[in-house]
Amino acid sequence: MEAIIEVKELVKTYQVGEVKVEALRGIDMTIDRNEYVAIMGPSGSGKSTLMNIIGCLDTPSTGSYRLHGVNVEEMNDNQLADTRNREIGFVFQTFNLLPRADSFHNVELPLVYAGKTKRERRERAEDALSKVGLGDRMRHKPNELSGGQRQRVAIARALVNNPSIILADEPTGNLDSQTGEEIMEIFRILHTAGNTIILVTHEEYIADHANRIIRLKDGKISGEEWRNVASHNNPLGGAE
């Protein structure tokens, strides 16, 4: 298996006024291509901080983070933005769509920042929206869509630039359980199709969808377990 994420002795400290807060106190982990990992932990365990660093929204205080063999902690602002654009697809708990833009434009936006041509943007955005079953909702604005539909737009946006990782932060946290299941079904399909998915959650039944669960406590990994390992040998695995 090809390692996509290699994290070594990762430490993140924040200065809050006079006090130094240690959010992460030495994390070591490796995530391979086509893994489906859930990161779990109570609030304050550092899982959001870890997710921000993996998502290149933040850089570690010490330690190293290699994404596709490239050291992220040495990147400047523009390189981080570029990496977020090409390697990471974010799915947030609160969807984080642009309210004034329609589904199509929301999905197209990462391709705009990637400098793709109008034609390519159009083809890929339409394709991504069809994949999440919203081919007929392209000109709807977020406030004209249900919660589940909004999250599906967000997933289409995360997918559209073919990222190495899909990073989902409590993706079902704002949805009822049935819609949540529908969203998890989309993640399952994406995983089967070869995508690498990292899920941050504090719900056991959501984490159950993953092949591996990494548990965090007080900024350290407190446990790790593998499930359904069989799908690692999925014939579709490895494709992007």
Added chain:
Amino acid sequence: MIRLRVTFQHAGEGIAIALRALRANPVRATLTTLGIVIGVLTVILMITIIQGLNESFKGQISFLGSGLLFVDKMPWVITDDYFLYRNRPDISVQEYEEVKKHSHLAKTVALSISTGKPLKFRQRSLEQVEISGVSANYTEVITTFPKYGRFISAIDEMRNRKVVVIGSSVADELFEKRNPIGYRISIAGEKYRVIGVLEEQGQFFGHSMDNVAIIPYGALLKDFGKHHWVSIMAEAMDPARIDDLEFELTGIMRRARGLKAGQDNNFAVNKQSMLLNFYNQVTSGVYTVGIVIGGISLLVGGIGIMNIMMVSVTERTREIGIRKAIGAKRINIIWQFLVESAAICMLGGAIGIALAFGISKIIDKFLPTSMPLWVALFGVGFSALVGVFFGLWPAVKAAKLHPIESLRYE
């Protein structure tokens, strides 16, 4: 090359984003542009009026040929004490004869003596008409032609004949539709026979050039006395040598008046360029005032834009966070806000120009105006520049926001 293409693409996308943001808040955008509107309006209106005046002034002044000098008692434009000039001796006919005799550089030397008198024809009368006593070669230096009849001839001049060429408005007032040629009119009680009517001349800065009557200068001196405004007009053989002619005229006049070395000239040599200079001085003053007022409005407007852009950045902190999370670089965010602020300002500029255009059409009824295309383009372009300048700080502020903190912003 690819970088450049991408940059243009970002610019295009920036415009689309900005327009979407403007549409979301049209009232705020319009109110914000008020300062810009007023600034652009002031400057454009000023330029429009001065351009219009320039065109008409240059048209009007052209009848005073550029190769023409006037020897007068006083300069046309007096910037110091008038009383220094008042007691100078009048220019005399003898001096005119001297200049005519001794000047080698002048092609033509003509004379004009001006006074104001009432005119009368039967029951009709005019209170105050400009009476010019001229030499017969007057039309060689001043472009004016009789519409009907003829001008004063050398024989009229020599014999001091009591003949008159009247301006077109004088003809209209005294004779209505009748042909005035051959009738006798009374100039302050003296009878003069009408021999010609001048073409319509129009106005020279509000002063009608058609309310005139032209007679031989000898007749004027005989009938109306000697103390009038006398001008000796000398046209240069070669307009390029007008300075030499001025020097020559000064010498002839000083000799005629017996001035000693060290004594100041007690006469003035005037020329068209003096009026032009004076005009340019006045208009540049008006320009300066207009630009200062416009500049202050634009500054205030610009600060308004900066303020609204700051508000906009704060309101859209979360949007900026989202954009950054999905890969927007700092430059993308800067572009977005710069284009938005430039677009607001250009909107203001366009409104200002439209208003200026409308107002100039109204002013045109009293004063000539002219709005060249470059003024409109300059107005819009300059507004955009103001937008970029005052949008820069908010845009940079937006670009520097940390993605995580912006995403958490409620």
